[in-house]
Amino acid sequence: MTNPVLIEVLRGAIVESAHRGAVAVFDADGKSVLEIGDTSRPVFPRSAVKAIQALPLVESGAADAYGFGNRELALACASHSGEPAHAELARAMLAKAGLDGNALECGTHWPSNHDAEITLARAGGTPNALHNNCSGKHSGFLCTCVHAGIAHQGYVKAGHALQEMVRDAMQSVTGARHGADERATDGCSIPTYAVPLKSFALGFARMATARGFGPERAKAAKRLFSACMAEPFFVAGTGRADVALMEAAPGRIFAKGGAEGAYCAAVPELGLGISLKCDDGAGRAGEAMVAAILAKLLRSDEALAAKLSDLANAPIESRVGAKVGALRPTAALS
Amino acid sequence: MTNPVLIEVLRGAIVESAHRGAVAVFDADGKSVLEIGDTSRPVFPRSAVKAIQALPLVESGAADAYGFGNRELALACASHSGEPAHAELARAMLAKAGLDGNALECGTHWPSNHDAEITLARAGGTPNALHNNCSGKHSGFLCTCVHAGIAHQGYVKAGHALQEMVRDAMQSVTGARHGADERATDGCSIPTYAVPLKSFALGFARMATARGFGPERAKAAKRLFSACMAEPFFVAGTGRADVALMEAAPGRIFAKGGAEGAYCAAVPELGLGISLKCDDGAGRAGEAMVAAILAKLLRSDEALAAKLSDLANAPIESRVGAKVGALRPTAALS
Numbered sequence: 001m002t003n004p005v006l007i008e009v010l011r012g013a014i015v016e017s018a019h020r021g022a023v024a025v026f027d028a029d030g031k032s033v034l035e036i037g038d039t040s041r042p043v044f045p046r047s048a049v050k051a052i053q054a055l056p057l058v059e060s061g062a063a064d065a066y067g068f069g070n071r072e073l074a075l076a077c078a079s080h081s082g083e084p085a086h087a088e089l090a091r092a093m094l095a096k097a098g099l100d101g102n103a104l105e106c107g108t109h110w111p112s113n114h115d116a117e118i119t120l121a122r123a124g125g126t127p128n129a130l131h132n133n134c135s136g137k138h139s140g141f142l143c144t145c146v147h148a149g150i151a152h153q154g155y156v157k158a159g160h161a162l163q164e165m166v167r168d169a170m171q172s173v174t175g176a177r178h179g180a181d182e183r184a185t186d187g188c189s190i191p192t193y194a195v196p197l198k199s200f201a202l203g204f205a206r207m208a209t210a211r212g213f214g215p216e217r218a219k220a221a222k223r224l225f226s227a228c229m230a231e232p233f234f235v236a237g238t239g240r241a242d243v244a245l246m247e248a249a250p251g252r253i254f255a256k257g258g259a260e261g262a263y264c265a266a267v268p269e270l271g272l273g274i275s276l277k278c279d280d281g282a283g284r285a286g287e288a289m290v291a292a293i294l295a296k297l298l299r300s301d302e303a304l305a306a307k308l309s310d311l312a313n314a315p316i317e318s319r320v321g322a323k324v325g326a327l328r329p330t331a332a333l334s
Numbered sequence: 335m336t337n338p339v340l341i342e343v344l345r346g347a348i349v350e351s352a353h354r355g356a357v358a359v360f361d362a363d364g365k366s367v368l369e370i371g372d373t374s375r376p377v378f379p380r381s382a383v384k385a386i387q388a389l390p391l392v393e394s395g396a397a398d399a400y401g402f403g404n405r406e407l408a409l410a411c412a413s414h415s416g417e418p419a420h421a422e423l424a425r426a427m428l429a430k431a432g433l434d435g436n437a438l439e440c441g442t443h444w445p446s447n448h449d450a451e452i453t454l455a456r457a458g459g460t461p462n463a464l465h466n467n468c469s470g471k472h473s474g475f476l477c478t479c480v481h482a483g484i485a486h487q488g489y490v491k492a493g494h495a496l497q498e499m500v501r502d503a504m505q506s507v508t509g510a511r512h513g514a515d516e517r518a519t520d521g522c523s524i525p526t527y528a529v530p531l532k533s534f535a536l537g538f539a540r541m542a543t544a545r546g547f548g549p550e551r552a553k554a555a556k557r558l559f560s561a562c563m564a565e566p567f568f569v570a571g572t573g574r575a576d577v578a579l580m581e582a583a584p585g586r587i588f589a590k591g592g593a594e595g596a597y598c599a600a601v602p603e604l605g606l607g608i609s610l611k612c613d614d615g616a617g618r619a620g621e622a623m624v625a626a627i628l629a630k631l632l633r634s635d636e637a638l639a640a641k642l643s644d645l646a647n648a649p650i651e652s653r654v655g656a657k658v659g660a661l662r663p664t665a666a667l668s
Contacts, residue, residue: 002336009594009615011378011518011519011526011528012517012518012519013518014376014378014516014518014528016377016378016518016528016594016615017594017595017612017613017614017615018613018614019614020354020614042348043350044345044348044350105654106653106654107652107653107654107655108653109653110448110452114444117451117452117455118444118451118455121451121452121455121456122455122456122458124456132653182348183346184345184346184347184348184350184658184659185345185346185652185656185658186652186658187652187653187658188652188653189652189653189654189656192345194345194348194350260343260350260351261351278351279351279352279614280351280352280353280354280613280614280616280619281343281350281351281616282614282615282616285614318441318519318520318521318522318523319440319441319442319443319466319521319522319523320439320440320441320523321441322519322523324518324519324520324521325518
């Protein structure tokens, strides 16, 4: 099946580009609340599922042992922008486990935040693995290994005890098989598994409600979600969509984007989990899609819905800052 | 009509994302050689038509008056990466007309070439309008104004004498109406007009063959095309697709990308013009599409076709440089 166009990109009054996609909204009992497009086709969630991947950090007792609060837990669920506060917190997390940035196996790239990148360059610096957007997640992985007495070398590889813990959490929360046939390698070298959007929507409804979880998992899920919603800057960074979405309604929206237009979100007060994927992998469209869906689900709060709708209709600007176009959700999302 | 998927993005063995698009290949008599998808829908060509937009620079006599050679003409057709050689040449072009970077109305952004950006920051510098990827085109515009005795202030605006010259060239070469209804504003503040892909394909076949052109236009088109093919670095920059495509067969391929997945190209020896647009605006897909189409048109040269095919199947790498996926043209392109 061909997914519908969900976001149009206008230049002036003309549609310049268009983004197709699929969206699943489920409750924690597995009831479908809204499905657009093909929600059964397997998609890679990429970084959108980091909150689930962080469950072992809390459930193993590592987060408590190292005294991690909201910021550290948010960073463990983050695709951060490599700003100084992000890199420094990742360093501090590793130090608690007696490690440093050299233990990270995620690779190195310049901060995605442009000001942070320029500041680092101006200071004569070069990036290290702490600046990698996944360094918080990887620091959480490493802390889990050290606390559990697992040799951390090769912790990114499929089959390593840490990745098996992560895979077990993913399978158990989403109810979907995460086998070798579904597996590929993420940008930060860990396995990523393609499973249906509907499974991720169910998983995030469970994360938001703890429905069907045992007491330890319920506590861990609540702690991770609360941490992300309390410290959205540490989940992403300055000017990022995840932050704008979570700050639009503090404590009421969880949102986490992944590469290639994947998004997972939840509205705890409604008991709903959301997952979506832009077919072509565009981040701008994934962001607009999740904002539009959240506006729809939360339409009874008119002020909030208007704020979310603004995020879904992001402007396109020229290099002198004039508005020359905008993103626009289609009727399929309204 | 729904355009077909032309490029798939694989992660491991699984299709992670997919790009739809349309392609037109025409000869200079207006004969359709190949059409995929909807080639009648108006699309913004953006920077892909800079070679046509540069015709007035040559036809007005400005290029000769200021002694511009291949590099200056290539830069006038460029979306360059803001590397030092690009910014310096734009400065030198403006100086010939007694102007400097302050006359540019394209706006400012950091160099898109990462090394150039970091080097500029390390030196304590900040970008100016000369680093704007369109500064060569705008320098050509300004030189045309000064040489023709037209007041240059506001040269980016629809209705300014310079933009009317550019619009006349676009209409005459493509045969398509460029009216107010088709108009929006490009990222560098000049007008951009949405017209059918088939018109751009015809226009680039004419640019490549001069068929149907008067002697002055024929000479100008040949000079601009020769300049771009002789100096591809000045059309784009280090590591860019336009450069790789034109260097794959020196003098035999013209290729110029635009924003939002637009591409125009030509194969002079076959007398063919090519235009295409990735529906969702992804540059990676526009680049892979044009490489695949060129490989198809030039398949009798097996070594060249293999080189172009490699460009169409670009790898996706993790942050440690491991190949974790690749782009793959679909059967619709082969």
